[in-house]
Amino acid sequence: MATTDEEVRELIKREYEHGFVxxxxxxxxEPGLNxxxxxxxxxxxxxxxxxLEWRLKAYRRWLEMDEPEWAHVDYPQVKFDDISYYxxxxxxxxxxxxxxxxxxxxxxxxEKLGIPLHERAKLAGVAVDAVFDSVSVATTxxxxxxxxxxxxxxxxxxxxxxxxxxxxxxxxxxxxADNYYAALNSAVFSDGSFVYIPKGVRCxxxxxxxxxxxxANTGQFERTLIIADAGSYVSYLEGCTAPMRDENQLxxxxxxxxxxxDAQIKYSTVQNWYPGDETxxxxxxxxxxxxxxxxxxxxxVSWTQVETxxxxxWKYPSCILRGDNSVGEFYSVALTHNYQQADTxxxxxxIGKNTSSTVISKGISAGRSSNAYxxxxxxxxxxxxxxxxxxxxxxxIGDRCGAHTFPYIESKNKSAIVEHEATTSKxxxxxxxxxxxxxxxxxxxxSMIVNGFCKEVFKELPMEFAVEAGKLLExxxxxxxx
Amino acid sequence: xxxIKNLHACVEDKQILNGLNLEIKAGEVHAIMGPNGSGKSTLxxxxxxxxxxxxxxxxxxxxxxxxxxxxxxxxxxxGLFLAFQYPVEIPGVSNLQFLRTSVNAMRKHHGIxxxxxxxxxxxxxxxxxxxxxxxxxxxxxxxxxxxxxEKKRNEVMQALLLQPKLAILDETDSGLDIDALKVVADGxxxxxxxxxxxxxxxxxxxxxxxxxxxxxxxxxxxxxxxSGGPELALELEAKGYGWLGIEDQAAANHG
Numbered sequence: 001m002a003t004t005d006e007e008v009r010e011l012i013k014r015e016y017e018h019g020f021v022x023x024x025x026x027x028x029x030e031p032g033l034n035x036x037x038x039x040x041x042x043x044x045x046x047x048x049x050x051x052l053e054w055r056l057k058a059y060r061r062w063l064e065m066d067e068p069e070w071a072h073v074d075y076p077q078v079k080f081d082d083i084s085y086y087x088x089x090x091x092x093x094x095x096x097x098x099x100x101x102x103x104x105x106x107x108x109x110x111e112k113l114g115i116p117l118h119e120r121a122k123l124a125g126v127a128v129d130a131v132f133d134s135v136s137v138a139t140t141x142x143x144x145x146x147x148x149x150x151x152x153x154x155x156x157x158x159x160x161x162x163x164x165x166x167x168x169x170x171x172x173x174x175x176x177a178d179n180y181y182a183a184l185n186s187a188v189f190s191d192g193s194f195v196y197i198p199k200g201v202r203c204x205x206x207x208x209x210x211x212x213x214x215x216a217n218t219g220q221f222e223r224t225l226i227i228a229d230a231g232s233y234v235s236y237l238e239g240c241t242a243p244m245r246d247e248n249q250l251x252x253x254x255x256x257x258x259x260x261x262d263a264q265i266k267y268s269t270v271q272n273w274y275p276g277d278e279t280x281x282x283x284x285x286x287x288x289x290x291x292x293x294x295x296x297x298x299x300x301v302s303w304t305q306v307e308t309x310x311x312x313x314w315k316y317p318s319c320i321l322r323g324d325n326s327v328g329e330f331y332s333v334a335l336t337h338n339y340q341q342a343d344t345x346x347x348x349x350x351i352g353k354n355t356s357s358t359v360i361s362k363g364i365s366a367g368r369s370s371n372a373y374x375x376x377x378x379x380x381x382x383x384x385x386x387x388x389x390x391x392x393x394x395x396x397i398g399d400r401c402g403a404h405t406f407p408y409i410e411s412k413n414k415s416a417i418v419e420h421e422a423t424t425s426k427x428x429x430x431x432x433x434x435x436x437x438x439x440x441x442x443x444x445x446x447s448m449i450v451n452g453f454c455k456e457v458f459k460e461l462p463m464e465f466a467v468e469a470g471k472l473l474e475x476x477x478x479x480x481x482x
Numbered sequence: 483x484x485x486i487k488n489l490h491a492c493v494e495d496k497q498i499l500n501g502l503n504l505e506i507k508a509g510e511v512h513a514i515m516g517p518n519g520s521g522k523s524t525l526x527x528x529x530x531x532x533x534x535x536x537x538x539x540x541x542x543x544x545x546x547x548x549x550x551x552x553x554x555x556x557x558x559x560x561g562l563f564l565a566f567q568y569p570v571e572i573p574g575v576s577n578l579q580f581l582r583t584s585v586n587a588m589r590k591h592h593g594i595x596x597x598x599x600x601x602x603x604x605x606x607x608x609x610x611x612x613x614x615x616x617x618x619x620x621x622x623x624x625x626x627x628x629x630x631x632e633k634k635r636n637e638v639m640q641a642l643l644l645q646p647k648l649a650i651l652d653e654t655d656s657g658l659d660i661d662a663l664k665v666v667a668d669g670x671x672x673x674x675x676x677x678x679x680x681x682x683x684x685x686x687x688x689x690x691x692x693x694x695x696x697x698x699x700x701x702x703x704x705x706x707x708x709s710g711g712p713e714l715a716l717e718l719e720a721k722g723y724g725w726l727g728i729e730d731q732a733a734a735n736h737g
Contacts, residue, residue: 429534430570434624436554437530437564438584438640439591448583452574452623 028087033080035059038187041086045156045190048163058176058186065180071343072372072404073312078250078285085188085221148204150234151196155223158194165196169227173256173293173320181252181287181314185221189254192222197232197263206462208237224255228263230296235266237465248276248311253288261296261323266304268461270469273309275476278367280339283311290317291347294326294355302329303346304460306469308476311340316374318347321355321386328357331457333469335450335476336369336401345375345406350383350416359390362454365401366477372404379416387417394424395453397446397477425453447474483508483679484529484549484648489540490704491528498524500704501540506648509676513690514683515715516701517723522683523567525701526652530564531557545647559591561647565637565654572624577636580624581606581643588644606643612672613639614665630657638669649673650681655689667692687719702728 029037038059042052067077145152151162158166176186193209209224228234251273257265267290276283286309292301303317319328330346348357357377365371377388394403405422427449435445451458451470458466484506491499498521506512516522528535529542531554542549549557572580586596597605607617613635625633634654641649651670655663670693673680682695690698690712698714699706700723708714708726718725 428570431572433530433532433554434566434570434572435580435584437558437566438580438644439555439558439587440583441555441587444583444587448575448580449572452572455574 029084031082031084033059033083033085033188037085041188041190044086045159047156047159048167050163050167051159054171054176055187058183059188061177062180062183062187065177065183067180071314072370072374072406073314073341073343075248075285075312075341078248080184083250086190144204148201149198150201150203151194152207153194155189155192155194155225158225162194162196165227166194166225169256169258170223170225171256173258173291174254174289179289182254182289185223185252185254185289189221189223192224192253193226194224195226195234195236197226197228197234199229200231201229202232203234206235206237208239220249220251220253222253224253225258226256226265226267227258228260228265228299230261230263232260233264235462236268237462238267238269239272248282249274249284251284251286251288251310253290255288255290255317257292257301259292259294259296259299259301259323259326262298263296264300265292266302267292267317268465269303269305269307270461270465270472271305271307271309271313272472272476274311275309275340276311276338278338280311280368283340284309286310286313286315288313288315290315291320292318292328293320294323294328294352295320296326297323297352298325299323300327300329302331302460304329304331304457305333305344306454306457306461306465306472307332307334307342307344308472310342313340313342313344315344316346318349319357320349320351321357321383322351323355324352325354326352327355329460330357330359330361331460332361333364333454333457333473334362334371334373335364335473336366336371337476338367338369340367340369342370343372343374345373347376348378348388350377350379350386350388350413352383352386354385355383356386357388359388359392360456361390361392362457363392363394363403364397364450364453364473365394365403366397368400370402370404372406374406374408376408376410377418378409379411379413379418381412383413384415386413386415388419390418390420392420392422393453394422395450396424396426397450443478444474447477450477483545484681485543486529487541489525489528489542490538491524491535492538493524493535497538498535498704499528502701502705504699504706506679506681508647508679510697511674511680511693511695512682512697512699513695513715514681514699514701514706515685515687515718517728518685520701520728521704522685522701523652524704526564526567526650526681526683529557529650530554530562555587559588563641563644563646563649565634565641565649565651567652567654567656569625569628569633569637571626571628573626575624576621577624578603578606578620581620581640584640585643609639609642612642613669615639631659631662634658634666635662635669638666641673642669646678648679648681650683652683653685654682655684655686663689664692687715690715700726700728702726 035056038055042055174182177183195207197203226236259265273284273286294301301319307313317330321328328348334342334344336342346359359375361373363371363373373392379386392405396403403424407420409418427446431449432445436442450473458469461469486502486504489499489502514522528537537550582602606620610617615635654666658666694712698710698712700708
């Protein structure tokens with residue numbers, strides 16, 4: 001065999017590019033969850049008293065709730081007592097004050113992930129808040145943001161510096177007992193990002209957060225809260241990776257977006273949590289609640305997501321269109337391969353007059369995976385003149401995968417207009433033959449056809465994310481033909 | 483260049499080619515004519531490597547290689563090009579992207595560096611004009627919403643772009659009005675070269691007024707039953723296939 005070690009490493013890397021473990025000293029709680037764990041967590045974070053009360057309330061509600069079973073996914077019950085609810089890179093003293101103080105191993109990790117923490121960030125014009133396991137490690141570009149009056153910091157820091165803002169809006173979009181995983185998150189979230197864009201400010205940079213689960217047997221429960229005050233604009237990017245581990249890891253995040261009059265938020269996600277191996281072993285359970293409340297008139301929120309990772313994805317970024325003329329958009333590409341399962345979609349709740357929403361969902365199934373779109377479009381009685389357009393397209397690769405569409409439409413207003421289009425197609429033999437007849441490798445052909453299928457969504461992504469998303473699909477589809 | 487010996491092929495257990503023999507040398511232009519269902523399109527699909535067809539007997543060599551051993555994409559990279567009768571659509575993939583991917587796949591095979599986007603754009607624009615296609619169509623999805631004539635011109639354009647050793651044109655004339663036919667024929671004539679062979683498959687003689695072949699073969703029930711020069715096509719046009727004792731098989735067995 002002429003194969004060198006390097007080639008082997010290259011091959012492994014191609015399977016799941018981000019599957020490395022970083023050896024750093026970390027402080028991790030013993031597995032298990034009770035009120036003492038929550039007290040310890042809150043104490044460690046030096047949180048204001050109201051926060052501890054809030055967490056405990058969520059925990060008590062969570063204890064009374066049952067795990068949801070309605071999703072089109074199948075997995076063994078999560079053993080919540082086997083999970084550690086806090087893991088942080090250990091540091092000699094307090095939080096690092098600058099990048100120089102951050103553990104070099106950690107910085108190397110970010111480099112491997114391609115996170116532009118240093119000068120690269122400046123070039124890319126991206127401000128990054130990186131959440132590693134449970135805590136925010138470094139937030140770049142605070143200065144230009146501060147000048148504009150933008151607050152972009154770990155939520156733990158916001159709790160200390162801007163408790164009034166956090167108190168006012170935390171849980172206002174996703175209440176503590178909204179659902180099982182949101183309640184769990186509310187009780188134990190360890191960190192996440194906080195963003196406040198003041199009135200009339202167009203955020204000068206694209207804000208970005210990278211999440212990574214590193215330690216074994218830890219759950220990641222991050223909490224993101226973005227408040228766009230009247231007339232402001234922000235584009236926010238989120239990326240996620242995790243190392244390859246045989247056991248399943250839980251990720252239960254909550255994201256809340258608040259939009260006041262004329263505000264606009266563009267929220268983009270490229271989710272590439274470890275999906276498990278080709279036999280279905282390991283991988284992240286991604287049970288996430290994301291919701292935006294357009295409480296102001298003429299506000300607009302766009303969710304754009306590219307989901308290629310996780311063993312199981314359970315995620316419905318939603319828009320509550322309360323303000324008159326508010327607009328909600330959802331653009332999604334969800335790709336499943338091997339034994340991955342995805343049940344994802346959106347909820348568009350029309351409350352205000354002349355509210356409108358657009359849903360473009362592209363589901364791609366390969367291998368033995370299962371991919372479901374689940375969406376709700378609801379018009380309340382007051383939603384005079386509201387309208388929705390939904391398009392759900394499924395693409396099948398091979399004949400052992402499944403695609404499902406569960407659209408729910410509830411209309412309590414006769415003037416509401418709803419349009420729904422759905423298609424299911426296959427990467428056809430004729431398309432493959434045409435590509436191959438032109439000398440194109442079968443895997444490259446599939447990737448090209450899939451990228452074409454997703455074009456309407458990719459064009460909504462910020463430029464550098466669109467490139468990353470395209471590459472991600474290519475890597476995720478490896479081994480899907482032949 | 484291409485040598486076909488005793489080729490038998492079937493699709494879904496239906497025997498279509500029954501011992502076909504054909505020799506094509508570099509620089510030659512061959513035309514294969516025949517009624518519907520005689521196996522014309524099957525021949526082109528089998529040569530290009532469509533896996534829906536099974537070769538049950540016979541051999542094909544292409545520039546000394548055993549063609550039937552090569553996967554479709556390898557055949558293409560070795561210089562075998564098929565202009566499709568019914569080119570399929572690939573929604574969302576721009577023509578430009580598709581063509582550049584193809585050109586670079588060929589270049590990679592021959593150890594040549596990728597052509598960059600700007601360079602390729604220039605080349606693609608020039609060639610699209612050659613077949614009278616508005617360069618704006620390069621940005622449209624592959625064959626997406628193309629008219630029949632545009633699809634055919636797009637196929638010829640690809641042949642001009644890829645400069646194959648052997649170009650097989652499967653009914654590239656069908657469905658074209660006389661002006662479009664002229665454009666397509668000019669494109670094909672521009673392909674003629676001493677180191678290249680062209681195999682045209684056609685139902686009608688009219689294409690051969692514009693692209694005069696060196697040889698004409700008549701295919702019936704999966705075999706070549708008569709070969710001759712360009713005059714054979716004219717004779718067929720005048721006398722019909724019945725003259726050779728062939729019945730025009732049911733249109734249901736198209737291709």
